[in-house]
Amino acid sequence: MKNVLFLFLTAFILTAGLTVSGCGPSKEKRLMEVTAYCGCGSCCGWHRGTSKCLRLDVWNKTISSGPQKGQPYSGLTASGTKPRQPRPGLVSVDSLLQPWMIPVRIVFFPWLLLPRDGTIAADTRYYPFGTRMYVPGYGYGVVEDRGSAIQGHGIIDVYHRSHGNALQWGRQRIEVTIYRD
Secondary structure (H helix, E strand, O other): OHHHHHHHHHHHHHHHOOOOOOOOOEEEEEEEEEEEEOOOHHHHOEEEOOHHHOOOOOOOEEEOOOOOOOOEOOOOOOOOOOOOOOEOOOOOHHHHHOHHHHHHHHHHOHHHHOOEOEEEEOOOOOOOOOOEEEEOOOEEEEEEEOOOOOOOOOEEEEEOOOHHHHHHHOEEEEEEEEEEO
16 A cells, blocks of 8 residues: 555656656756747758759758858758747646637647747757757747857747747847756
8 A cells, every 4th residue: 555655646746747856957047148040041041052053943952151051951950850939738828828729729739739849049068959948938948959159158049930930039138947957
């Protein structure tokens, strides 16, 4: 009986996201400059076509500057993943603000039930790949990319699905929560 109770309490603690003091990731809050980017050519430095085909092969994307100029552009992050915008999931503040959307999400969009972290570009000397951060107004994100303009520990770049959303975000100074293992 004691073993069953112990297993039940252990499972409850693990599923509830509770941590015993001294265990789990540590949190650090830091005032950072947060900019935005998307997958377009002006944000990521690529253009359509190759120079040997006079840029007529518009289905090919090539890198337009830097040491890899002229190489094919894959659209993947520096860690090799596809960039993505965060999704809050079913159990979120968004569900509390719009409860009438819960049945629609469950029936028509069941993959939206699970939360998903967004992509953040940071200086990997200070924040290695896999570092999780919470950016107010954006959501949770994981460092999966690095950019040429992202230098130092006081600046990060968050991924947006469209160039208009990235421009609307602009450049903000926000207190970001950094979770370290």
